[in-house]
Amino acid sequence: MESTQVKTPQRESVWRRLVSNNNFGVSIALIILLVAMAAFAPNFTTLNNIFNVLLQIAQVGTIAVGMTYVILTAGIDLSVGSIVAFDGLAMAMMMKTGVPVVLAILAGLVIGGAIGGLNGFLVAKLNLQPFVATLGTMTMFRGLAYTISGGQPVYTLPAAFDYLGGSIGVIPIPAILMVIVFIIGAYTLKYTKFGRHIYAIGGNAEASKLSGIKVKRNTAMVYIISGLCCAIAAVILTARLDSAVPTAADGIELDVIAAVAIGGTDMQGGKGAIFGTIIGALIMGVIANGLNLLDVAQGPQRFVKGVIIILAVVLQVIRNRK
Amino acid sequence: MIDTDTILEMTHINISFSGVHILKDADLVLKRGQVNILLGENGAGKSTLMKVLTGAYHKDSGEIRINGEPVTINNAADAEKNGISMIYQEFNLIPNLSVAENIFLGKELVGFGGKVDFEGMNREAQKILDRLHVAISPKTKVGKLGVAQQQMVEIAKALSVDAKIVIMDEPTSALTDEEIENLFAIVNEMKTHGVSIIYISHRLEEFKYVGDYVTTMRDGSTVGLTPIAEASHDRLVQLMVGREIKNQFPHVEQELGSELLRVSHLSNAHVHDVSLTVHAGEIVGIAGLMGAGRTEIARAIYGIDPIDEGEIFVAGKKVKVASPADAIAHHVGFVTENRRDEGLIMTLDINQNITLPALRAIQKNRLALSMQKERQVGAKFMHDLDIKAVNGRQKAGTLSGGNQQKVVIAKWLEAQPQILMMDEPTRGIDVGAKYEIYTIMNELKKHGVGILMISSELPEVIGMSDRILTMREGQLTGELDRGEATQEKIMTLATSEVE
Numbered sequence: 010m011e012s013t014q015v016k017t018p019q020r021e022s023v024w025r026r027l028v029s030n031n032n033f034g035v036s037i038a039l040i041i042l043l044v045a046m047a048a049f050a051p052n053f054t055t056l057n058n059i060f061n062v063l064l065q066i067a068q069v070g071t072i073a074v075g076m077t078y079v080i081l082t083a084g085i086d087l088s089v090g091s092i093v094a095f096d097g098l099a100m101a102m103m104m105k106t107g108v109p110v111v112l113a114i115l116a117g118l119v120i121g122g123a124i125g126g127l128n129g130f131l132v133a134k135l136n137l138q139p140f141v142a143t144l145g146t147m148t149m150f151r152g153l154a155y156t157i158s159g160g161q162p163v164y165t166l167p168a169a170f171d172y173l174g175g176s177i178g179v180i181p182i183p184a185i186l187m188v189i190v191f192i193i194g195a196y197t198l199k200y201t202k203f204g205r206h207i208y209a210i211g212g213n214a215e216a217s218k219l220s221g222i223k224v225k226r227n228t229a230m231v232y233i234i235s236g237l238c239c240a241i242a243a244v245i246l247t248a249r250l251d252s253a254v255p256t257a258a259d260g261i262e263l264d265v266i267a268a269v270a271i272g273g274t275d276m277q278g279g280k281g282a283i284f285g286t287i288i289g290a291l292i293m294g295v296i297a298n299g300l301n302l303l304d305v306a307q308g309p310q311r312f313v314k315g316v317i318i319i320l321a322v323v324l325q326v327i328r329n330r331k
Numbered sequence: 332m333i334d335t336d337t338i339l340e341m342t343h344i345n346i347s348f349s350g351v352h353i354l355k356d357a358d359l360v361l362k363r364g365q366v367n368i369l370l371g372e373n374g375a376g377k378s379t380l381m382k383v384l385t386g387a388y389h390k391d392s393g394e395i396r397i398n399g400e401p402v403t404i405n406n407a408a409d410a411e412k413n414g415i416s417m418i419y420q421e422f423n424l425i426p427n428l429s430v431a432e433n434i435f436l437g438k439e440l441v442g443f444g445g446k447v448d449f450e451g452m453n454r455e456a457q458k459i460l461d462r463l464h465v466a467i468s469p470k471t472k473v474g475k476l477g478v479a480q481q482q483m484v485e486i487a488k489a490l491s492v493d494a495k496i497v498i499m500d501e502p503t504s505a506l507t508d509e510e511i512e513n514l515f516a517i518v519n520e521m522k523t524h525g526v527s528i529i530y531i532s533h534r535l536e537e538f539k540y541v542g543d544y545v546t547t548m549r550d551g552s553t554v555g556l557t558p559i560a561e562a563s564h565d566r567l568v569q570l571m572v573g574r575e576i577k578n579q580f581p582h583v584e585q586e587l588g589s590e591l592l593r594v595s596h597l598s599n600a601h602v603h604d605v606s607l608t609v610h611a612g613e614i615v616g617i618a619g620l621m622g623a624g625r626t627e628i629a630r631a632i633y634g635i636d637p638i639d640e641g642e643i644f645v646a647g648k649k650v651k652v653a654s655p656a657d658a659i660a661h662h663v664g665f666v667t668e669n670r671r672d673e674g675l676i677m678t679l680d681i682n683q684n685i686t687l688p689a690l691r692a693i694q695k696n697r698l699a700l701s702m703q704k705e706r707q708v709g710a711k712f713m714h715d716l717d718i719k720a721v722n723g724r725q726k727a728g729t730l731s732g733g734n735q736q737k738v739v740i741a742k743w744l745e746a747q748p749q750i751l752m753m754d755e756p757t758r759g760i761d762v763g764a765k766y767e768i769y770t771i772m773n774e775l776k777k778h779g780v781g782i783l784m785i786s787s788e789l790p791e792v793i794g795m796s797d798r799i800l801t802m803r804e805g806q807l808t809g810e811l812d813r814g815e816a817t818q819e820k821i822m823t824l825a826t827s828e829v830e
C-alpha cells in the first residue's frame with residue numbers, strides 16, 4: 010500500500026502549488042499595495058498614471074533582469090549605474106558627430122556588453138569577488154563618463170532617437186522595451202539550457218562543474234547580459250531626457266538590487282526568478298508613485314522603501330525555515 | 332554490571348513537511364549503556380526522527396522523555412543541555428575552518444582576555460583524533476579532506492562533548508574496515524562509561540559487533556524491536572523491506588568487449604605511476620584504505636585534478652582531458668562519493684538534477700528544453716530506482732540521504748556514458764535498493780559500458796567486480812581476478828609495501 014503511493018508521482022493541488030510558489034507572498038503584497046493606493050491615492054487608477062508607473066520603472070526594471078541573472082550565480086553587479094551613464098554619453102556623442110541612430114544604438118549595445126565582459130573576466134577568470142570587481146569598474150566607468158564628456162551634458166539628439174523615449178498612443182515605448190526584456194529574460198532563464206546552468210552554478214558551482222557545465226564561461230556570460238540590459242536602459246534614459254549626463258543613473262544599483270531582493274531572489278544564488286523581479290520592480294514603482302500622489306516627501310518615501318526591502322527579506326527567511 | 336534502565340523514550344512522534352506526513356506515531360526506546368540500532372529503508376524516517384530528538388526539526392505531536400521526565404527540545408542548545416549529541420549523515424562541517432575549529436565550533440576554548448586559544452584547541456583535537464587512530468592534522472582545512480576523513484572529523488566532533496546519548500547517523504557508510512574497527516572499539520568503550528547510543532546504518536553485517544537490539548522503521552513508523560541475538564540478516568531484511576533478498580550480489584559472467592579505457596603511467600600530486608584498463612562489459616573494482624588515492628585516480632581521469640605525467644586513452648584513442656566537460660565529451664561519467672558538495676545541486680529538484688549533465692536529451696527544439704520530457708525522465712528514474720519523494724519537483728536538499736544517492740546515480744545513467752566511474756556508489760543505500768543498483772550495473776555491462784568502481788565495502792568489491800585492483804599510498808599494489816579474490820588477499824595487497 011505504502012510503496013505504490015511512493016512510486017506514482019502525485020499531482021499537488023492547485024492551491025498548494027500556488028501557496029508554495031516562491032512569488033506568492035510578494036504577489037499578495039503587490040495586490041494589497043495596489044488596492045490601498047487605489048483607495049487612498051488620488052488619480053492612482055487612471056490609465057495615464059498606470060502607464061506612468063511603468064515608465065518610471067522602465068530603467069530599474071530593465072537593469073534588474075540582468076541583475077537577477079548575476080545574483081542567481083551568487084554574484085553582484087555594482088557597476089550598472091556607471092555603465093548606463095558611460096554608455097548613454099558614448100551613444101549621444103556618436104550621434105552628435107553624425108553616426109546614424111541605428112548604428113549608435115548597436116555600438117551602445119556592444120559597449121554595454123563589452124563592459125559586462127570585463128566584469129565577467131575579472132570575476133570568472135581572475136576569480137575576483139564580484140562585489141570588489143564591480144566596485145572597481147563602477148568607479149572606473151563613472152570616471153570615464155566624466156572624462157569623455159568633460160563633465161558637461163550632451164543634448165539635443167536626433168528626433169529618431171528621442172522617439173524611443175516617447176510613446177505609441179498612451180503606451181510609453183520604454184515600458185514596451187522593458188516588457189520585451191522581461192519576456193526574453195524570463196524565457197531564457199526558465200526554458201533554456203543556459204538558464205538551467207545559471208541556477209545550477211548558483212546552487213553549487215563545484216557540482217555544476219563536475220556535471221560538465223562550463224562554469225567560468227557561463228558566469229562571465231551573466232555579466233555580459235547585465236551589461237546589455239544596462240545598454241538598453243541607457244537608450245531609454247537618454248532618449249527620454251533627450252540628453253546624456255555623466256551623473257546619470259547614479260546610485261541606481263541600489264534600487265535595482267532592492268527590486269531583485271524584494272522579488273525573492275536569494276542573494277546567495279541558485280534561487281529566484283524574473284517573475285519575482287518584475288513584481289519587485291512594480292512594488293517599488295507603485296510605492297514611489299503612490300506616495301508622490303499622496304504628496305509624501307522624499308525623506309519618508311525612502312524610509313518606507315527601506316522598510317519594504319527588510320520586510321521582503323524577512324518573508325524569505327521565514328519561508329526558507331520550513 | 333551495566334545498568335539497563337530506560338534513559339530515553341520517544342512516543343507517538345508525528346511530523347509533516349509541506350503537508351506530507353513523514354513520521355507517523357514513531358516510537359523509540361533507548362536503554363542506558365546500550366546501543367540501539369535504527370534500521371529502515373531509504374526515506375523510512377530514521378534521520379528525521381533523530382533530528383526531532385536534536386531539535387533540528389520540530390515535531391507536530393508526541394512526547395520525548397529522558398530518565399522518565401518529559402523534556403522539550405527546540406534547538407541544539409536544548410539537546411546539548413539534555414546530554415544529546417549527533418553525528419549527522421550529511422555532515423555539518425564548515426569547509427574553510429580547520430579540523431580543530433570545526434570540532435570546537437560553538438564551544439571554542441577561550442584564553443586570557445577572550446582570545447581564542449587555538450593551540451589548546453589543536454592539542455585537544457589531536458587527542459580525540461588519536462583516540463580514533465586517524466592521521467589528520469587538526470590544522471588542516473576541512474574542505475581539503477575526503478569524505479571518509481570528514482566523517483572521522485564529524486565523529487570526533489560528537490565525541491568532544493560529554494554526551495550521555497550519542498546518535499550516529501550512518502557513520503560507517505564511507506569508512507573502510509580498519510576505521511570501522513576503531514570506531515567500534517570506541518563505541519564499546521563509551522558503553523562501559525554508561526553512554527547510550529542510537530546507531531543508524533545500512534551495513535547489516537556490522538550490527539552484531541556494536542548492537543544490543545535493533546529498532547526497525549518502515550514508512551515513518553516503528554515496526555519492530557529485535558534483540559541482537561535474534562537479528563539474523565534475513566530476519567532484518569524481511570522486517571525492513573517486507574520481502575526476501577536471496578542473492579546479495581547478482582554478478583553476471585560475460586565476455587569482455589574491446590578496451591574502453593587505458594590509463595598509462597599516470598602521476599600527479601596524489602597518485603604515482605598508475606596504469607590500468609577497463610573493457611566494455613567489465614566492472615573493475617579498486618580497493619584500498621582511506622586516503623590510498625582511489626578517488627584521486629578517478630579525479631585525474633575525469634579532468635578535475637591536473638595530470639603531471641602519463642596518458643589516457645579512450646576507446647584506443649589518446650585523449651586530453653582538461654576538465655569534466657572534456658571527460659563527458661569523451662563519454663566518461665563520474666558518480667562522486669560526496670553527494671552534497673559534488674554530486675547534487677540541492678536547490679534544484681529531482682528532475683532538474685537528473686537531467687543536468689545531458690540537457691541536450693530533453694531539448695524540445697534548438698532553443699528550449701521540454702518540461703514534459705524532463706518530467707518523463709524524472710518519473711522513469713524515480714520508478715526504476717524507487718526514489719522516495721513527494722514528486723519529481725521535490726528539492727534534492729530535502730531528500731533522505733539514500734534517496735539523494737539514488738538521484739546522483741540516476742543522473743549518470745541518464746547521461747549514458749561509455750565509461751562510468753563510481754565512487755562509493757551505494758553509500759547510504761539500503762539493502763533492497765543496493766540490489767537494484769547492482770542489477771542496473773549488470774544492465775550497463777550488457778550494453779557494453781565499462782565500469783570503474785571504487786568502494787570501501789569489500790563484500791561489494793568482491794561481489795560485483797570482474798577484476799580488482801588494490802591501492803596503497805597513491806600506487807597500485809596488485810591485481811586480482813574475480814575467482815581468486817578474498818578479503819584477506821585484498822587486505823594484504825592494500826597494506827603491502829610498494830617497491
Ligand SMILES: Nc1ncnc2c1ncn2[C@@H]1O[C@H](COP(=O)(O)OP(=O)(O)OP(=O)(O)O)[C@@H](O)[C@H]1O
Pocket residue numbers: 331348349353371372373374375376377378379380420719720721729730731732733734759761
Ligand atoms: N525538510 C523536508 N521537506 C520535505 N520532505 C522531507 C524533509 N526532510 C525529510 N523529508 C522526507 O522525509 C522522508 C524521510 O527522510 P529521512 O531522511 O528521515 O529518511 P532516512 O530513514 O534517514 O533515510 P536514509 O536511509 O536514506 O538516510 C523522506 O521521504 C524525505 O523526502
Ligand SMILES: [Mg+2]
Pocket residue numbers: 377378379420500731732733
Ligand atoms: Mg538518513
